[in-house]
Amino acid sequence: MQDFGEFAARERDGWANEGLVSAYVDKFVPVTDSIARVLVERSSPRDKSILDLCCGQGTLTAMLCDAGAKVTGLDFSNEILARAALNAPEADLRQGDAGSLPFDDGAFDQVVCNFGMMHLPDQQKALSEVQRVLRPDGRFLMATWAAPDVSPAFGTVFGAIRGNADFSKAPAQPDLFIFAKPEGAREMMKVSGLRVVSHEIVPAFWELSEPGELFEIFLTATVAASQLIKGQEPEVIGAIQEQITDNVRENFGDEGGFRVPVPVAIVEAAL
Template sequence: MFTQMTFKALEHRGWSERARIYDHYSGRFCRFGIAALIDAARISRGQSTLDVCCGTGEASLAAAARGAIVTGIDFSEEMIAEAKAKGGNVDFQVGDAEALIFDDAAFHRVINNFGTLDLADPDKAIAEAARVLKPGGRYAYTVWRGPDVSPLFRILPEVVSAHGTLDVDLPPAPPLFRFADREEAMGALSAAGFTDITFAGIPATLDFPLAELSDFFHHAFVRSTMVLERQEPAARARIEEALGESFQPFTENGIVHLPLPALVVSATRA
């Protein structure tokens, strides 16, 4: 049963299973945040930079292309293997965002591209980012905005609730959109010793064939896939049919053009 595993263990298993297909699914929309992330962190040539939750390494490689000296860490050995296979001048390592192995004040910059959503203890990870940053160093993360503005994150729970149940045997998880909330983000960052906190929107649109909707949801996400897999077969069939209907207003010529707004949040280590 899922409840016998921790949230962290389930996230680790889910992303490890997706490592080889990550770039085709999740990576297609996580790339939206990379340029904004690197700009917000003010990454430039010669700066030591840590990419936390680096996945298959796209943000790490982009930072290295700016001339930074980059280390990328991820808790999944499979993700790190995929990142290393891309080559590039990045030191990729298996590592835990909530217990970094690096010395205090080791980096000029720390970045996290949509990885905060997958952490069991994001406050601890933010505190660790502050610890390994040099005074005056810059931290930046990207995060999806919530159901108040994002059709994807509004439609999915509504459809599941209407045709199945959200009450499945999953372990407790941190609030998905907590760090897209300005008050929550400022509180957590300030508590970790950050100042000069800034927020900027990232407009993005996710395009995919409507016919591949079920395949996309199964492979692109971990949390939602766990919920869908715990539905009764008949309920899951109804959910998938209703999702297709719900995405029709965003579909043209068989292609879904789904707004997927995000935020980049950045701050300076005091």
């Protein structure tokens, strides 16, 4: 496997930063919580034992608890787990590594992961751990961002970055969108002993008041994209910002604000 050690170190350091965590909660969570509600509906959680993998600020964790599940939440960031403790006081929250889960084989009826897989340096190892801790009739539900070719939001941002940035300033990292396409999800799951049951793209939107907000979201509330942008020369950063802002202004105006589609792939797998 390619060495993603620097990527992993940057993720750990980034999610220990209170400012980044606050920006993520402010900018991303309105979107990710809309998808969390879909995951809860599809999981039929009542009376089930569920692991919320990469639980983040714990809003999905809390939804699952409210729906009658016995929930364990795990994340590598103590900074964000402190927020999860406030949002989901009924859950059993653990600090730990998704690639080495501190649970017995077959410990859970379900594992859910809401936008966590792209932050992991070894996604295949994490999936193998998911397979290990699931009961024989268990299910795995995950959400991930749709790829730039079908996502206006990510297409806008990554198009501007690709057109202007020097990628040698970023460390090697796993494929952010490997689960966004059915064939990629099937292959990743198969290697780890899981079988894709369904793969669906569902709609979601960023509701913005200013066209420059999309650039600010990726500059302040992400780790990898933010560090890549900030590592560029000032004129390159300006060009990226201008291209993203102009695209939002020209294409996504909506009743005095801006509504940018950011579709999501929801993947369900079983043993």
